[in-house]
Amino acid sequence: MKKSVVFIILICMICVLAVGCAQGVSRKTAEEGPVEKKEDLIVVGFSQVGAESDWRKENSESMRSAFTRDKGYELIFEDAQQKQANQITAIRTFIQRGVDYIVLAPVAEDGWDTVLGEARDAGIPVIVVDRMVNVEDESLFTCWVGSDFRLESQKACRWLKVYLDKQHFKPGDVNIVDIQGTIGSSAQIGRTRGLRDAVIDNGWNLLDAVPGEFTQAKGREATARLLEKYDNINVVYCENDNEAFGALEAIEAAGRRPGRNIRAGDVMVISFDGVSSQALDNLRSGSISCIGECNPLHGPRVRKIIENIEKGETPDKYEYVDEDIFSGYEGITEISVDGKSYPVKIMGK
């Protein structure tokens, strides 16, 4: 009796598994449709960093909607969960599956020579998006699309400078802490460097710089610790919005008020990305003072590049996406960096 019960359960489990597999297969063949149609599809393998922030999710979504079947593409999406080893494995899988293009959003800049060499040997063009790769031979990747993180940071720091001058604030009284992104990523490197340069140029005090890994939890933790350690912080510079959300929580929990009225004891929060509605709401309410936009919509641009390569053209090696600077403060409408002026997008209430 007992024996047969166990046996039936076992058979059921195997059946479930078998049906599950069969469904997966039938769904696949159904989508593929007629054989000749499948031949036209351009197969793109995309190795994404993970899903750590709103920016990243928006970025993945942009890629997914740019490479759909009705546009003539098949997208193989691999989430690397923040690990370079996973990305290397994913690229090797793409090579073995014989994809037409590899799109790589690298988790870190170093350590790509070997695997990109393998992709080149297999004759597959590699398009790098978002963060850069640091390889000895630049021909290992076809082109790069992404943001100028240094410029984003320069713009935000410029905004801060103009604002502080307007308030007649002495540079020596400005005490900044830097909540850094994932160490070694291009966004972190560019945004940290931009701040460092501005601190030196303007004579501000940079009290501390700690990693916040681009997440809300780490941002809150780091800010809370810093607020305890230093009682004179008046600017928190977060290297993305999710860290800023964490920082806002920590500031409020510490009994301080986030805002731009530094003289009255507010803690000013500066941030980057500006993709989620939550970030823009915070801008309108004034709790985040300024956001350097980081455009996540890479999908259409990458598709354009692939279309051009298909036509036989050679794309530009480096392509920057256009980016704005957002603020809820109406007093500054324009800033200039390196002699070029950029309008500030004011988020009204």
Added chain:
Amino acid sequence: MSKITNKFKDMTDTELLLTITIVVFFLMYIGAIIFQGKGFLKPQTFFNILNANAALIILSCGMSVVMITGGIDISVGGVTALVSMCAAVYLDFKGGNVAVSMLIAIGIGLAYGLVQGFLVAYLDIQPFIVSLAGMFFARGMTTIVNTNPFNVQNESFQALKNARIIVPGMGSVNKKGVYVNAYVEIGVIVAIVIVILMFCLLKWTKLGRNFYAVGGNKQSALMLGINVKKTKFMSHMICSLLAGIGGYVYFLHVGSGAATHAQGAEMNAIASSIIGGTMLTGGVGNIIGTFFGVLSLSTIQNIVSSAGLDQAWWTGITIAAMLCIFLVIQSVVMARKKRAIKK
């Protein structure tokens, strides 16, 4: 039919579970080829699985030994991260050479084995607690050695990392019509040598048989005159030593040091051992099974991502389902066998 049943009865538990593992692995791989085609037909896909999992194979071998002896060691992932970071810092910041960095890896492994083995065997502390502390210590130390992740630039290390062993006759033609050789990394050779060594150790040495005896029944082992404490101590020594070596192989594969390296590797090693037919209760297990356990685990991951289930959590769910199925198969088969013998 009766012949098969007899054969079934003659098998030891270990052999029986090993057979199941190997059969399931091949069925799965054949299934992948039939349903997913393309990629899985190329030998390089299989070699890539080996390349990416060489370190896990080594860690799992050590894990199996401890589990056969009736213990567990969840510090192996932490040790892997610690080894990578120490070797990376030594190679890049201290300008060290590759041979010494390997000695560092082995040294860390041995030190871990000594301490954990002593605590478990001679002070009679639960192996789970001891290795839990070991895991926290290793992760903490990794961050102290160096907080930020970085890639190693040392030239002789890079040369070793990029060294390829060509597998003759297994290559394939790429899209441009050029023949590309199939290859494996050095780590795979290390892993295979260790699998063979551990297989021999468990099968043909006194120490190996003692592991099974102690794991199967500690009291009878004691009565047979086996030094139970020493046997337990040795199992932890071997496991940690292999964690050190596996850590270096992992380091050789990724070429960087980071505190987050090999997160969850200990759990993958336990899962692989279980899929390979090692029982958590001790006394049953086989290294060849563990080897196939690792391969099954990574093949299923490969299948999941090729099937277009791209969200990361799908992999977790499939592994859970697979573990569950294996455990049920194991217990059903064992129960049926016991009944068959009784009759």
